[in-house]
Amino acid sequence: MLLIEISGEDAWPSPPDWEALTTRASASLGAVAPELANSRLSVSLLFTSDAEVRALNREWRGKDQPTNVLSFPMLERAELLALGLDGPEEMLGDIALALETCTREAAEKDIPFEHHVAHLIVHGLLHLAGYDHATSPEDARVMERLEINALATMGIADPYGDHD
Numbered sequence: 001m002l003l004i005e006i007s008g009e010d011a012w013p014s015p016p017d018w019e020a021l022t023t024r025a026s027a028s029l030g031a032v033a034p035e036l037a038n039s040r041l042s043v044s045l046l047f048t049s050d051a052e053v054r055a056l057n058r059e060w061r062g063k064d065q066p067t068n069v070l071s072f073p074m075l076e077r078a079e080l081l082a083l084g085l086d087g088p089e090e091m092l093g094d095i096a097l098a099l100e101t102c103t104r105e106a107a108e109k110d111i112p113f114e115h116h117v118a119h120l121i122v123h124g125l126l127h128l129a130g131y132d133h134a135t136s137p138e139d140a141r142v143m144e145r146l147e148i149n150a151l152a153t154m155g156i157a158d159p160y161g162d163h164d
Contacts, residue, residue, distance in 0.1 A: 003042040029150040053098035069120040077130025095124035
């Protein structure tokens with residue numbers, strides 16, 4: 001399982017226990033995407049505001065708007081796949097979640113806030129692992145299937161609707 005360092009969660013609503021939710025999401029994803037189950041991997045997860053995510057998005061992606069989740073990978077996919085189980089900790093990357101956007105989206109979808117956040121954590125971790133839904137329709141299907149399967153192990157419904 002990934003080692004996850006969390007910051008900023010005290011500014012987010014409580015409950016839920018964000019650390020416990022993050023741990024569950026990470027473990028569930030590791031069960032369906034084994035490359036993310038390597039205990040050498042570490043991730044930094046920032047629970048923050050739309051304003052901070054907007055600033056990060058503007059600085060690093062040239063997009064002057066908030067978004068629900070940003071992922072900043074530090075390993076190439078080939079490096080991740082070649083990473084052995086023994087050795088020092090390796091930083092997979094950083095994830096930032098925007099409170100106001102996450103809250104609004106959960107309300108619009110009429111789903112529990114913590115389910116939406118779990119989905120975005122899984123989504124962000126997959127981006128760190130080199131998955132990208134914007135690359136092609138097939139890559140989007142693969143990424144969605146991994147998200148659906150990981151969330152199902154947490155008892156969270158398919159965030160994309162019914163899939164066969």
